[in-house]
Amino acid sequence: MTRLQVRDASLGYDRRLISEHLDLDVPDGAFTVVVGPNACGKSTLLRALARLLRPSAGSVVLDGRDIHTYRAKEVARRLGLLPQSSVAPDGITVEALVARGRHPHQRLLQQWTTHDEDVVREALAATGVTALADRPVDELSGGQRQRVWVAMALAQETDLLLLDEPTTFLDVAHQIELLELFRHLNVDRGRTLVAVLHDLNHACRYADHIVAMADGRVVAQGAPAEVVTAELVHDVFGLPAHVFADPVSGTPLVVPAGPPGRAFAPEVPRPDRPETATPEPAVV
Amino acid sequence: MSAPPAARAAGTPSATRTVALRLPGFSARVRPRAVLVCGILASVVVVLFLVSLATGDYRLTLGQVTSALTGHADGLVRTIVLDWRLPRATLALLFGAALGLGGAVFQSLTRNPLGSPDIIGFDTGAYTGALVVMLWWHGGIGQQTAAAVVGGLATACAVYLLAYRRGVQGFRLVIVGIGVSAMLGAFNTWLILTSRLQDAMGAAAFGAGSLNEVGYGQLGAASAVLAVLVPAVLALGRRMRLLEMGDDAARQLGVPAEPTRLLLVAVGVGLTATVTAIAGPIAFVALVAPQVARRLVASPGTTLVGSALTGAVLLQSADWTAQHLVPTTPLPVGVVTVVLGGSYFVWLLVKEGLRS
Numbered sequence: 085m086t087r088l089q090v091r092d093a094s095l096g097y098d099r100r101l102i103s104e105h106l107d108l109d110v111p112d113g114a115f116t117v118v119v120g121p122n123a124c125g126k127s128t129l130l131r132a133l134a135r136l137l138r139p140s141a142g143s144v145v146l147d148g149r150d151i152h153t154y155r156a157k158e159v160a161r162r163l164g165l166l167p168q169s170s171v172a173p174d175g176i177t178v179e180a181l182v183a184r185g186r187h188p189h190q191r192l193l194q195q196w197t198t199h200d201e202d203v204v205r206e207a208l209a210a211t212g213v214t215a216l217a218d219r220p221v222d223e224l225s226g227g228q229r230q231r232v233w234v235a236m237a238l239a240q241e242t243d244l245l246l247l248d249e250p251t252t253f254l255d256v257a258h259q260i261e262l263l264e265l266f267r268h269l270n271v272d273r274g275r276t277l278v279a280v281l282h283d284l285n286h287a288c289r290y291a292d293h294i295v296a297m298a299d300g301r302v303v304a305q306g307a308p309a310e311v312v313t314a315e316l317v318h319d320v321f322g323l324p325a326h327v328f329a330d331p332v333s334g335t336p337l338v339v340p341a342g343p344p345g346r347a348f349a350p351e352v353p354r355p356d357r358p359e360t361a362t363p364e365p366a367v368v
Numbered sequence: 369m370s371a372p373p374a375a376r377a378a379g380t381p382s383a384t385r386t387v388a389l390r391l392p393g394f395s396a397r398v399r400p401r402a403v404l405v406c407g408i409l410a411s412v413v414v415v416l417f418l419v420s421l422a423t424g425d426y427r428l429t430l431g432q433v434t435s436a437l438t439g440h441a442d443g444l445v446r447t448i449v450l451d452w453r454l455p456r457a458t459l460a461l462l463f464g465a466a467l468g469l470g471g472a473v474f475q476s477l478t479r480n481p482l483g484s485p486d487i488i489g490f491d492t493g494a495y496t497g498a499l500v501v502m503l504w505w506h507g508g509i510g511q512q513t514a515a516a517v518v519g520g521l522a523t524a525c526a527v528y529l530l531a532y533r534r535g536v537q538g539f540r541l542v543i544v545g546i547g548v549s550a551m552l553g554a555f556n557t558w559l560i561l562t563s564r565l566q567d568a569m570g571a572a573a574f575g576a577g578s579l580n581e582v583g584y585g586q587l588g589a590a591s592a593v594l595a596v597l598v599p600a601v602l603a604l605g606r607r608m609r610l611l612e613m614g615d616d617a618a619r620q621l622g623v624p625a626e627p628t629r630l631l632l633v634a635v636g637v638g639l640t641a642t643v644t645a646i647a648g649p650i651a652f653v654a655l656v657a658p659q660v661a662r663r664l665v666a667s668p669g670t671t672l673v674g675s676a677l678t679g680a681v682l683l684q685s686a687d688w689t690a691q692h693l694v695p696t697t698p699l700p701v702g703v704v705t706v707v708l709g710g711s712y713f714v715w716l717l718v719k720e721g722l723r724s
Contacts, residue, residue, distance in 0.1 A: 160621050160622030168616070169614060171612065176668030184621065187606070187623070188621055193394050195395055195397065
């Protein structure tokens with residue numbers, strides 16, 4: 085039995101149901117990546133796993149208990165989430181923002197113990213932002229800022245870490261850098277990770293376990309080499325593709341086949357990612 | 369509490385530098401800049417308090433004021449300080465702090481510098497409540513106060529519900545509030561225009577916001593309410609600042625977002641409504657104080673203690689000016705704060721204009 089599970093859950097917003105009878109076991113100690121086309125319900129699944137969304141039926145189980153029977157702070161000590169959009173308060177420094185990750189562990193009279201200080205220092209070091217500690221967050225580049233948010237989630241000291249499209253707004257070098265960081269957290273620090281990613285090839289290279297979703301259902305799951313086939317890419321994304329072995333890592337490499345009749349199109353349209361669901365700004 | 373506090377000073381710019389304070393059973397971290405600024409503001413509050421007790425038609429020395437306050441004076445000095453000036457000076461301090469806190473709460477909730485209770489309609493609603501009782505029922509002061517509280521709360525509920533869509537978003541709250549405020553403002557004007565001249569003048573005086581008529585009765589009532597609301601808002605402070613990062617970020621840190629927001633709305637409206645019910649709508653203090661405080665304290669996000677102290681300083685100086693600017697006729701303090709708020713807007717516009 086794994087620590088985090090979805091049991092026969094119906095997920096959705098208001099009257100719009102996105103997933104029905106969803107079941108999922110998040111493998112402990114693995115790096116799980118959820119893939120699927122836009123609006124397939126992968127972010128909704130992640131929100132349910134993080135207790136941000138209450139299933140209208142069924143349940144999400146954390147350590148053997150329905151996640152909604154815990155107090156919010158108790159969940160926050162076991163499970164962290166990197167949300168898609170967060171706002172850094174104006175002028176806050178990197179270190180002060182990361183320190184906010186300690187909130188679930190703090191009490192009224194114990195707000196900044198030596199342990200808090202050590203954990204924050206380690207989180208800064210693990211994400212490589214120690215040198216930026218005293219800089220205001222608003223002055224950082226997108227890649228640096230995302231690392232700072234990851235550091236904040238690390239400062240929460242949870243074994244389970246959920247990442248909602250963590251690489252979306254980054255250039256390719258920063259994406260790889262961040263994925264390497266996640267792998268390090270998973271392999272060397274033993275954290276269980278669940279990430280929603282758009283790039284199938286990144287997912288194949290970094291994931292231990294891939295969960296492919298379409299129309300709110302889990303279509304396939306397992307090790308990338310077993311799951312990711314040309315057939316699956318076609319079924320899930322509606323994209324004709326070839327799957328080769330990645331010459332570097334040996335993992336599946338998905339290459340779009342291009343539209344029929346043009347075997348060798350120089351510019352292959354990418355219907356799987358027309359836009360990366362720009363989140364509506366939460367603030368004005 | 370015998371062990372010395374372990375202090376850590378990182379080599380950071382002075383404004384954001386923090387120091388860890390640790391005692392057995394207690395740990396926190398503070399920014400020296402914030403402590404220093406708040407200390408200075410608190411001293412200014414005390415000085416303004418003493419000045420307002422000492423000045424007036426009958427000038428007193430500092431010695432006379434302190435002897436009256438410590439119960440060693442008698443006769444005229446005692447009467448002037450304790451009976452005439454003390455309630456007003458204390459209320460100016462308390463109301464300034466309450467408005468500063470109320471403004472800070474709403475600006476934090478709406479994440480918008482315009483999200484202050486006087487912009488988003490609660491003051492106008494409180495005024496409507498008071499006007500209806502004043503002009504239609506010809507009720508007394510007690511009923512007027514109650515009606516102002518009811519009016520403010522009803523407006524707050526209406527704005528909250530109209531802006532509600534799967535939770536309340538800051539910008540929508542501000543826009544809906546401005547709309548409701550404009551409609552109520554028109555209604556208030558109609559109420560005054562259709563009333564008798566004498567009633568209308570009384571109503572207009574209340575509408576400007578004034579501390580000219582306050583005494584120990586009002587002070588007692590206000591202190592009782594604020595004794596509950598001020599600790600409540602301070603206790604919610606940490607959650608409030610986490611909410612500024614967005615609902616998802618706050619909730620995943622264990623902050624129940626919507627319940628916290630509802631509590632904050634209730635406390636924020638309570639703070640503002642208390643002031644409005646007793647003194648009438650005193651404009652702009654709630655809007656300006658948190659902004660000024662934030663710049664002085666250089667805090668990321670909202671500063672509650674700084675906003676309270678800045679609010680107190682602003683209202684104390686505005687009320688002193690209102691009393692002494694025209695020697696023969698004391699002005700309503702609301703007139704002075706409107707000028708203050710106007711100047712603030714001009715400064716803001718010039719600054720933004722220079723930046724772009």
